Amino acid sequence: xxxxxxxxxxxxxxxxxxxxxxxxxxxxxxxxxxxxxxxxxxxxxxxxxxxxxxxxxxxxxxxxxxxxxxxxxxxxxxxxxxxxxxxxxxxxxxxxxxxxxxxxxxxxxxxxxxxxxxxxxxxxxxxxxxxxxxxxxxxxxxxxxxxxxxxxxxxxxxxxxxxxxxxxxxxxxxxxxxxxxxxxxxxxxxxxxxxxxxxxxxxxxxxxxxxxxxxxxxxxxxxxxxxxxxxxxxxxxxxxxxxxxxxxxxxxxxxxxxxxxxxxxxxxxxxxxxxxxxxxxxxxxxxxxxxxxxxxxxxxxxxx
Amino acid sequence: xxxxxxxxxxxxxxxxxxxxxxxxxxxxxxxxxxxxxxxxxxxxxxxxxxxxxxxxxxxxxxxxxxxxxxxxxxxxxxxxxxxxxxxxxxxxxxxxxxxxxxxxxxxxxxxxxxxxxxxxxxxxxxxxxxxxxxxxxxxxxxxxxxxxxxxxxxxxxxxxxxxxxxxxxxxxxxxxxxxxxxxxxxxxxxxxxxxxxxxxxxxxxxxxxxxxxxxxxxx
Numbered sequence: 001x002x003x004x005x006x007x008x009x010x011x012x013x014x015x016x017x018x019x020x021x022x023x024x025x026x027x028x029x030x031x032x033x034x035x036x037x038x039x040x041x042x043x044x045x046x047x048x049x050x051x052x053x054x055x056x057x058x059x060x061x062x063x064x065x066x067x068x069x070x071x072x073x074x075x076x077x078x079x080x081x082x083x084x085x086x087x088x089x090x091x092x093x094x095x096x097x098x099x100x101x102x103x104x105x106x107x108x109x110x111x112x113x114x115x116x117x118x119x120x121x122x123x124x125x126x127x128x129x130x131x132x133x134x135x136x137x138x139x140x141x142x143x144x145x146x147x148x149x150x151x152x153x154x155x156x157x158x159x160x161x162x163x164x165x166x167x168x169x170x171x172x173x174x175x176x177x178x179x180x181x182x183x184x185x186x187x188x189x190x191x192x193x194x195x196x197x198x199x200x201x202x203x204x205x206x207x208x209x210x211x212x213x214x215x216x217x218x219x220x221x222x223x224x225x226x227x228x229x230x231x232x233x234x235x236x237x238x239x240x241x242x243x244x245x246x247x248x249x250x251x252x253x254x255x256x257x258x259x260x261x262x263x264x265x266x267x268x269x270x271x272x273x274x275x276x277x278x279x280x281x282x283x284x285x286x287x288x289x290x291x292x293x294x295x296x297x298x299x300x301x302x303x304x
Numbered sequence: 305x306x307x308x309x310x311x312x313x314x315x316x317x318x319x320x321x322x323x324x325x326x327x328x329x330x331x332x333x334x335x336x337x338x339x340x341x342x343x344x345x346x347x348x349x350x351x352x353x354x355x356x357x358x359x360x361x362x363x364x365x366x367x368x369x370x371x372x373x374x375x376x377x378x379x380x381x382x383x384x385x386x387x388x389x390x391x392x393x394x395x396x397x398x399x400x401x402x403x404x405x406x407x408x409x410x411x412x413x414x415x416x417x418x419x420x421x422x423x424x425x426x427x428x429x430x431x432x433x434x435x436x437x438x439x440x441x442x443x444x445x446x447x448x449x450x451x452x453x454x455x456x457x458x459x460x461x462x463x464x465x466x467x468x469x470x471x472x473x474x475x476x477x478x479x480x481x482x483x484x485x486x487x488x489x490x491x492x493x494x495x496x497x498x499x500x501x502x503x504x505x506x507x508x509x510x511x512x513x514x515x516x517x518x519x520x521x522x523x
Binding site for chain 1: 407
């Protein structure tokens with residue numbers, strides 16, 4: 001257990017250590033920042049690719065065209081039933097009338113093309129969006145089979161090239177995950193290395209003080225904790241600056257605006273969510289503590 | 305309070321810093337360990353505050369068997385021992401008050417207790433007026449008094465002083481000895497390692513003389 005009276009001492013020592021050696025801190029934090037920026041960029045890329053893949057896979061739903069003689073009541077009952085299936089996220093009903101209105105609005109100035117039509121020839125339909133975990137070609141195929149067993153509806157799958165694209169996208173996501181993991185491991189090793197060495201510098205600068213601490217009966221934990229705080233500080237500040245740089249870099253990226261200009265519903269590059277931001281900062285602080293632990297353990301062993 | 309049974313300390317295969325040393329210091333005793341350089345005085349002191357472990361034999365200090373202490377138990381022993389060195393080992397960026405208070409901070413004493421005890425001990429060593437000074441701006445004698453204050457502020461059972469007057473003139477040495485005698489009078493067992501034979505003679509205390517790592521005399 002930590003003596004509560006020591007907490008003030010630990011914080012004071014950690015602050016003193018940071019204040020007394022600003023240059024060492026600056027070097028440690030900036031090198032940590034550079035490493036973590038690489039990781040943050042990878043995270044942003046991975047997160048955006050995930051979002052993009054999610055948007056595309058949502059578009060790869062199933063459209064069921066309904067026979068003309070099915071009344072709208074039966075159509076909405078069908079939609080309700082299908083919505084309850086585990087593999088279905090949403091079901092949207094497009095009655096014949098709504099389909100006609102949609103076509104009208106899509107045609108815009110060319111809607112006169114429809115003037116000659118004696119009756120609405122467009123079929124009613126159900127648009128089914130698959131639940132997140134069922135957005136795979138196999139799951140999609142089995143849902144189609146299940147739908148085909150229902151009477152009253154004729155099922156047509158939406159655009160076939162999408163499945164192929166989805167497979168490619170999934171493969172790319174897997175590669176990116178693996179690449180991201182490799183980058184994360186490299187970056188974390190670099191951060192551990194940087195902080196370990198910074199803390200070692202501080203330890204050597206305070207060698208006399210540590211010797212006195214041991215003489216008067218300080219235990220290992222008492223000696224280590226201020227260094228843990230220092231490591232956590234370096235990690236957390238490094239991560240915060242890296243996140244800030246990534247955020248600013250993302251908004252300054254010309255590609256983001258370009259993409260948003262040419263698309264009606266742009267896949268705008270997104271920054272990572274606040275939960276991930278929190279995890280990055282806390283994770284970097286924990287890495288800082290780990291690095292400090294390695295440095296102090298080695299130092300105390302060498303100077304036992 | 306301090307017991308050594310057939311203690312040998314070897315560095316490497318042949319270098320015997322201490323060779324079959326046995327001695328006993330009772331609670332409240334004041335004794336000197338003397339001998340020439342290399343006689344084994346500092347090794348003996350280092351064994352007593354568990355900076356070293358004996359190669360052979362048993363070292364008992366304040367009820368702790370030094371040879372059997374693991375890393376986590378050593379601090380517990382040291383909280384019962386005050387140690388004073390020839391080079392003072394003061395923290396130069398800290399004031400006199402902070403140096404002395406440091407021992408109590410490590411022990412997690414309340415702030416008001418730290419303040420009161422540090423003031424009291426600084427008064428006892430005659431440095432109350434220098435509590436805000438930095439050690440580097442003080443004389444050798446004053447720095448050694450700070451070191452003694454730091455060693456005594458926790459009222460340890462044992463005080464070990466390794467050449468505490470090595471850098472001081474005769475007058476200052478006697479002043480330092482007077483402080484140690486005062487601590488001894490309050491019940492602290494004191495063992496002083498010194499090569500200066502005049503000090504024990506002046507004070508008329510027990511003298512253990514080491515030569516080549518062995519006890520040559522004990523009187």
